[in-house]
Amino acid sequence: MYVSLDPNEYHVLHPRPAYLIVTSDREGRLNVMAASWVMPVNDEPFILSLALDKETKTYQNLLEVGEFTVNVMGEEHAGLVYQAGSLSGKSVDKWKLLRLEPAPSKFVKPPGVKGSYGFVECRVERMVDVESVALVLARSLAVHVRQDLYEKYSWNLGRARILMHMRRRVFVGPGKVTVVPKT
Template sequence: MSLVEYSGVFYRPLHPRPTILLITLCPGGRVNAMPASWNMPISEEPPTIGISVYKEAYTYQCLKHHPEATVNVPSQEHADLVYALGSVSGRSVDKVAKYGLRLIPSDTIKTPTWADALAVYETVVDKEVEVGEVGLFVLRVLKVKVKEGLVDKWGINLGKANILLHGSGRVFYLVDSRRMLAKPWF
């Protein structure tokens, strides 16, 4: 196969991507949730996550209103829910009520945690970098929690749960397997 110029949507070859559920506190005290697959760990010291949020999303307004968020990791069982939460805006729908999201208090911030997440990061907004149509939010991690026994030193134990990778539109991928390389490089 030779490399040929690709004229489709530029980011397609960078997908599928792990998807998280970003929960925020909005004006009037409402809680909102939106899936985001444009997310990444940025630094270890301090622990920091970057998430790209479309400026038109209600979540953008909520992050400006209350600069904290929980970054919740959904499992494969949540694919339909995640897709639904990304198909409507909290500006017009109370998604927590409509989809019956089970929320519990976070330990370090006012923004709640999704009780059904595989893992959650409690974060505060460190800074926003404006890029084109999005705000890239740099979130400092205050606390990390995972479902007991789910994560080992290599990552999520696939025998217990799978994460959701977003392809495009209604297409999600699952992680197939864990393979240990025969020997280290150095």
């Protein structure tokens, strides 16, 4: 039996991977935010989307510079991700406060986050207004992964405990991996 929920109950689509998005402003000051509304929309070329509140420092930085990194985080980063998502980059230097260290990028100004499982270097292709949110469409320019956690075409989920966000302070990690047999 089903029950009806409020039509705005978007958590029905959670848990979702929790990422750290790194941007920089024109002067090179770094900002970091937590995001779970990220998804690939095309594979060749690799285009991804990011849903982003237009009131954020990250949005402002993307308007100025148009580049960012998407950092894949693990269960051990839950506190860090929560803090990054609980503070505003408009009022505090989150990069400094969270004591983040840069992982060098090859093609974009913003770095990855040292200690992340991996990161994608992105350049904004376009932004689409959707109410109070901008849907950012971006092209992947480079993908970097930790060699010990990524195998051919996929994360090794026995080792890569990718952080998933449920709601507010609640995060989960990967449990059982189910492979559907060939028929």
